[in-house]
Amino acid sequence: MAVARQSRIWPSGGVHLWSSGATGEAHTHDRGHFLYAASGVLSVHTARGTLIVPANRVAWLPADATHHHRAHGDTDMRIVFLSPALARLVPDRPAVLLASSLAREVLLALTADPATSPASGTRRLDRVPRARLHRVLADELREAPEQPLHLPEPHDDRLRAVARILDDDPADNSPLATLGQRVGAGARTLSRLFHDELGMTFYEWRTQLRVAHALVLLAEGHDTTRVAHACGWANARSR
Numbered sequence: 001m002a003v004a005r006q007s008r009i010w011p012s013g014g015v016h017l018w019s020s021g022a023t024g025e026a027h028t029h030d031r032g033h034f035l036y037a038a039s040g041v042l043s044v045h046t047a048r049g050t051l052i053v054p055a056n057r058v059a060w061l062p063a064d065a066t067h068h069h070r071a072h073g074d075t076d077m078r079i080v081f082l083s084p085a086l087a088r089l090v091p092d093r094p095a096v097l098l099a100s101s102l103a104r105e106v107l108l109a110l111t112a113d114p115a116t117s118p119a120s121g122t123r124r125l126d127r128v129p130r131a132r133l134h135r136v137l138a139d140e141l142r143e144a145p146e147q148p149l150h151l152p153e154p155h156d157d158r159l160r161a162v163a164r165i166l167d168d169d170p171a172d173n174s175p176l177a178t179l180g181q182r183v184g185a186g187a188r189t190l191s192r193l194f195h196d197e198l199g200m201t202f203y204e205w206r207t208q209l210r211v212a213h214a215l216v217l218l219a220e221g222h223d224t225t226r227v228a229h230a231c232g233w234a235n236a237r238s239r
Contacts, residue, residue: 012130013080013111018071020220026068032087033079034141035059036099036107040075041219043212044068046094049152052212054219057147058099058107060090067094073219078111086138097144106137149215151208152198158185159193166206170213171232176202 006017013033018024018040035044035053042053046067053059061067063084069077082090090097099107110133154160161183166172177187194202210231217227 009079011081012134013078015111016077016079018069018075018077020071020073020075022075023070024068026066028064028066029061029081030063031081031084032060032062032090033081034107034137035061035069036078036080036104036111038076038078038108040071040073040077041215042075042077043070043072043216044094045070047153048094049150050212051094051096052149052151052215053096054149054215056099056104057149058097058103058141058144060095060097060141062092062094063087065094072216073221075219078107080107080110080134080137082134082138086134089138089142091146094150096147096149097141098147100140100144103137103140103144106133106140109133110137148208149212151205151212152200154193154197156193156197158183158190159197162190163209166209170206170210171230173232 005019005022006015008015016024020040035042036058037053037055039055041055042051042059044051044053044059044061044067046061046065051059071077110130154163162179165179165182174182175187176190180187180190183190191202194200194205198205200208210233214227214231217230218224222230
């Protein structure tokens with residue numbers, strides 16, 4: 001575990017500056033909150049799966065959801081807590097939401113600290129304007145479409161074995177039948193488990209896994225050709 005290079009927390013939110021590769025300890029908050037990466041990419045690990053938060057996306061975590069973060073690239077993480085009344089306007093589960101330009105600017109305004117950059121002209125928000133911005137943010141993100149950047153965590157031992165294989169090598173293009181032979185389950189059984197437990201097909205899940213890996217590798221500075229090969233997109237037959 002690594003400590004953030006710089007942290008500033010106040011009742012309505014905060015800022016953590018993480019070095020690339022830094023990982024925080026598992027924890028919870030008694031209020032729901034948004035997580036936004038002003039720079040870098042965050043992966044947010046929960047009991048329900050992993051959220052990948054690149055630019056133009058915001059993660060939502062309900063109150064009491066156990067989670068920990070990992071920074072990919074030097075990451076400027078912003079946190080905005082919501083009151084229980086406003087939290088009812090957004091999903092009751094961890095989610096990744098598309099962030100509009102307005103939502104991003106509100107997030108930055110709510111987490112700006114004029115004490116650290118007095119030359120910026122930013123003034124500290126009073127309670128009433130801050131409450132208005134919280135409402136704007138909740139209204140804006142309640143209408144935001146969820147993004148396919150939530151990789152659900154399998155619980156069945158056979159699915160977990162498949163997930164480990166592909167997490168270690170996202171470029172593995174083995175069909176489900178071949179992976180099934182390696183984990184001791186038939187393709188039909190695994191296909192049913194992906195549908196029933198994760199709500200998607202195997203190929204949909206593998207695509208989300210690859211997108212997550214690609215975003216992380218790009219944030220860590222790898223070139224697109226290397227990322228494509230590492231994630232199994234080196235030929236036209238990759239799915």
